Amino acid sequence: xxxxxxxxxxxxxxxxxxxxxxxxxxxxxxxxxxxxxxxxxxxxxxxxxxxxxxxxxxxxxxxxxxxxxxxxxxxxxxxxxxxxxxxxxxxxxxxxxxxxxxxxxxxxxxxxxxxxxxxxxxxxxxxxxxxxxxxxxx
Amino acid sequence: xxxxxxxxxxxxxxxxxxxxxxxxxxxxxxxxxxxxxxxxxxxxxxxxxxxxxxxxxxxxxxxxxxxxxxxxxxxxxxxxxxxxxxxxxxxxxxxxxxxxxxxxxxxxxxxxxxxxxxxxx
Numbered sequence: 160x161x162x163x164x165x166x167x168x169x170x171x172x173x174x175x176x177x178x179x180x181x182x183x184x185x186x187x188x189x190x191x192x193x194x195x196x197x198x199x200x201x202x203x204x205x206x207x208x209x210x211x212x213x214x215x216x217x218x219x220x221x222x223x224x225x226x227x228x229x230x231x232x233x234x235x236x237x238x239x240x241x242x243x244x245x246x247x248x249x250x251x252x253x254x255x256x257x258x259x260x261x262x263x264x265x266x267x268x269x270x271x272x273x274x275x276x277x278x279x280x281x282x283x284x285x286x287x288x289x290x291x292x293x294x295x296x297x
Numbered sequence: 298x299x300x301x302x303x304x305x306x307x308x309x310x311x312x313x314x315x316x317x318x319x320x321x322x323x324x325x326x327x328x329x330x331x332x333x334x335x336x337x338x339x340x341x342x343x344x345x346x347x348x349x350x351x352x353x354x355x356x357x358x359x360x361x362x363x364x365x366x367x368x369x370x371x372x373x374x375x376x377x378x379x380x381x382x383x384x385x386x387x388x389x390x391x392x393x394x395x396x397x398x399x400x401x402x403x404x405x406x407x408x409x410x411x412x413x414x415x416x417x418x
Binding site for chain 2: 180197201204208269
């Protein structure tokens with residue numbers, strides 16, 4: 160199995176609410192081009208929207224990178240949301256449902272984890288946060 | 298992208314026609330809350346059929362709209378949530394609790410007409 164021609168990684172700088180829309184649309188387009196169902200493409204776009212929103216809300220600025228991959232007979236998307244903000248002091252707390260330091264969001268990271276197949280987060284106080292999520296076609 | 302709001306009798310119908318930014322959603326909220334008073338509307342319908350993604354901000358803003366319109370003495374119906382969008386919302390843990398939803402615009406209008414006949418709000 161090889162990636163369809165023209166399917167390349169998408170990289171979006173995220174610093175405003177219009178960037179959130181751009182990032183999720185690029186992700187959806189890529190998911191569709193890779194062969195994801197429209198349901199899974201919507202899942203991918205929704206996860207990107209939440210991750211990009213976290214960047215704007217907590218770090219002001221960062222980037223979202225969506226990379227198409229193929230492993231054996233499966234395809235997937237690896238989405239990396241990276242910022243150089245203050246970082247998350249207590250990741251375990253941030254992964255609890257309903258937890259939010261901004262007081263503005265209620266679903267945040269646990270919701271994104273439920274949308275995706277794999278979820279990984281690295282955060283260091285003062286250095287920023289990187290969230291890597293993966294969605295497989297099957 | 299501005300969301301067109303159509304005045305039809307005593308209803309306001311806002312039809313979302315493309316992906317909306319957070320700022321667009323807040324503008325929609327403020328316009329509806331203002332126009333429901335200006336036109337003395339009995340109800341607001343927000344048609345979200347064309348919405349690509351309903352994330353936490355969008356669903357919270359729709360809940361806010363419904364609650365603010367209620368405080369203004371009118372009712373709100375959200376119509377046309379796409380099946381893929383509904384699935385993603387449930388997985389994400391979002392709900393529109395307390396907000397009236399119908400399958401599409403036709404059902405939304407039928408529901409409001411029934412409420413009008415019963416004299417309920």
